[in-house]
Amino acid sequence: MSTSDRNTTAGDIAAGDITGGGIAAGGHEQRAARRERAVRAAVEQGLIGTEEPVVGLLDVAGIRESAAALRAAFDEVTAPGTPVLHAFAVKAAPLVPVLRLLAEEGVGCEVASPGELALSRAAGVPVGDTVLDSPAKTPAELREALELGIALNADNPQELARIDAAVASAPSRSPLGLRVNPQVGGGSIGALSTATATSKFGVALRDEGARDWVLRAYAERPWLTRLHAHTGSQGVPLELMAEGVRATYELAEEINAAAGRRQVDTLDIGGGLPVNFGSDETTPTFRDYAQVLRDTVPGLLDGRYGLVTEFGRSLLAKNGLVLARVEYTKSAGGRPIAVTHAGAQLATRTVFVPDAWPLRVEAYDAQGRPRTGPAVAQDVAGPCCFAGDLVAENRPLPPVEAGDLVALLDTGAYYFTNHFAYNTLPRPAVHGFTGGPAEPVRFAMARPQQTVEELVAESGGGFRDAFTGA
Numbered sequence: 113m114s115t116s117d118r119n120t121t122a123g124d125i126a127a128g129d130i131t132g133g134g135i136a137a138g139g140h141e142q143r144a145a146r147r148e149r150a151v152r153a154a155v156e157q158g159l160i161g162t163e164e165p166v167v168g169l170l171d172v173a174g175i176r177e178s179a180a181a182l183r184a185a186f187d188e189v190t191a192p193g194t195p196v197l198h199a200f201a202v203k204a205a206p207l208v209p210v211l212r213l214l215a216e217e218g219v220g221c222e223v224a225s226p227g228e229l230a231l232s233r234a235a236g237v238p239v240g241d242t243v244l245d246s247p248a249k250t251p252a253e254l255r256e257a258l259e260l261g262i263a264l265n266a267d268n269p270q271e272l273a274r275i276d277a278a279v280a281s282a283p284s285r286s287p288l289g290l291r292v293n294p295q296v297g298g299g300s301i302g303a304l305s306t307a308t309a310t311s312k313f314g315v316a317l318r319d320e321g322a323r324d325w326v327l328r329a330y331a332e333r334p335w336l337t338r339l340h341a342h343t344g345s346q347g348v349p350l351e352l353m354a355e356g357v358r359a360t361y362e363l364a365e366e367i368n369a370a371a372g373r374r375q376v377d378t379l380d381i382g383g384g385l386p387v388n389f390g391s392d393e394t395t396p397t398f399r400d401y402a403q404v405l406r407d408t409v410p411g412l413l414d415g416r417y418g419l420v421t422e423f424g425r426s427l428l429a430k431n432g433l434v435l436a437r438v439e440y441t442k443s444a445g446g447r448p449i450a451v452t453h454a455g456a457q458l459a460t461r462t463v464f465v466p467d468a469w470p471l472r473v474e475a476y477d478a479q480g481r482p483r484t485g486p487a488v489a490q491d492v493a494g495p496c497c498f499a500g501d502l503v504a505e506n507r508p509l510p511p512v513e514a515g516d517l518v519a520l521l522d523t524g525a526y527y528f529t530n531h532f533a534y535n536t537l538p539r540p541a542v543h544g545f546t547g548g549p550a551e552p553v554r555f556a557m558a559r560p561q562q563t564v565e566e567l568v569a570e571s572g573g574g575f576r577d578a579f580t581g582a
């Protein structure tokens with residue numbers, strides 16, 4: 113079974129098979145041990161309780177390790193002196209302290225909206241380490257990026273025409289490229305497959321006339337110096353991702369041959385490394401992917417091209433968890449149900465597409481000690497008012513009691529940072545944790561829980577009489 117199609121059913125996920133990793137032996141065990149200490153400390157230090165019944169926790173040392181593993185993986189396969197920018201896909205964890213931490217680890221930002229760009233700037237990420245890639249950039253966004261000198265990849269011919277006009281009226285330092293869709297095919301999750309024949313992203317390279325159009329576009333624009341493709345995300349096998357990169361590399365070679373010079377000097381290969389949600393193992397690793405790239409596209413790494421990567425999920429997922437209180441336990445139709453405070457508001461994909469996004473759930477007592485005992489199949493429900501608000505269905509877990517805690521593991525990317533405002537539930541607080549085995553766990557808040565006043569304000573509280581005219 114390949115890594116990427118492993119997580120297709122919830123029943124499968126306890127069985128994750130284990131392949132070699134690039135992370136130091138035992139690294140995942142240390143990460144799991146840090147997580148257990150953090151759960152206990154979160155209770156002891158009052159981070160979670162009746163006032164704040166759900167929190168997001170991030171492993172600061174784990175994030176540093178993941179960034180170091182990413183850097184090392186590409187250092188190992190690229191010729192000495194190759195410029196490599198690792199730009200974190202901000203949408204995976206849009207929190208300023210996270211972006212700051214990654215910047216300290218030499219990782220920049222890939223942004224896709226004015227909000228994400230503002231976050232990267234608030235984090236102090238240098239403009240030279242920032243890449244803008246949205247499919248729907250407005251004229252104002254383009255202007256801002258060009259004025260700042262931020263690298264950007266045009267998504268389509270209409271956008272390129274806007275950039276033409278902008279650079280004609282004011283020269284820009286921005287490295288400029290074009291996003292292509294190599295149409296190499298999709299993975300096991302349709303909604304995350306960016307390189308299908310009909311994907312909305314980039315210029316569809318295999319469509320009739322498209323390749324010639326791209327060649328002409330570069331011939332007419334000596335300032336187009338980059339090519340971009342992001343061909344995967346969760347569910348796409350490494351080999352398919354590498355095929356997408358190969359197609360992009362071959363196009364760059366063709367453009368450069370036609371130009372008679374190295375017009376395209378940088379390839380942005382996107383992100384998309386899948387994450388193992390079935391166990392604590394980090395698999396596949398950045399190293400696994402870098403080796404597949406080396407075998408599939410050796411010319412990419414021989415020093416003639418600079419590289420940009422845009423990983424999101426694989427940098428953060430295994431470094432975060434959601435911790436939630438069990439408010440009640442009950443039983444219906446013979447099925448035990450734990451009603452918790454973690455549901456669709458933060459595990460949106462898991463709740464709505466449970467087969468594609470199963471999560472591991474751990475049970476703890478009210479002191480944060482792991483619950484043991486014979487597993488009983490139970491539903492782990494969230495607080496939202498619809499029947500499908502379940503983060504795990506019929507899942508074997510030690511029996512839990514009201515006041516216990518459950519943890520949703522591997523949720524550091526795209527979960528508690530991507531809130532869904534159903535039932536006007538507040539965005540939970542997020543805390544980073546540090547501390548070794550022999551020292552106390554220290555928490556630093558990255559974001560407070562949203563207040564009721566904030567919820568009212570963002571729900572039109574200041575416009576009470578807007579429709580009644582009073």
Ligand SMILES: *Cc1c(COP(=O)(O)O)cnc(C)c1O
Pocket residue numbers: 201203204222245342344345346382383384385422423424425426
């Ligand atoms: C979402 C996205 C990424 C990051 O994808 P992950 O699967 O989180 O690594 C990178 N680049 C682009 C253009 C994206 O849209």
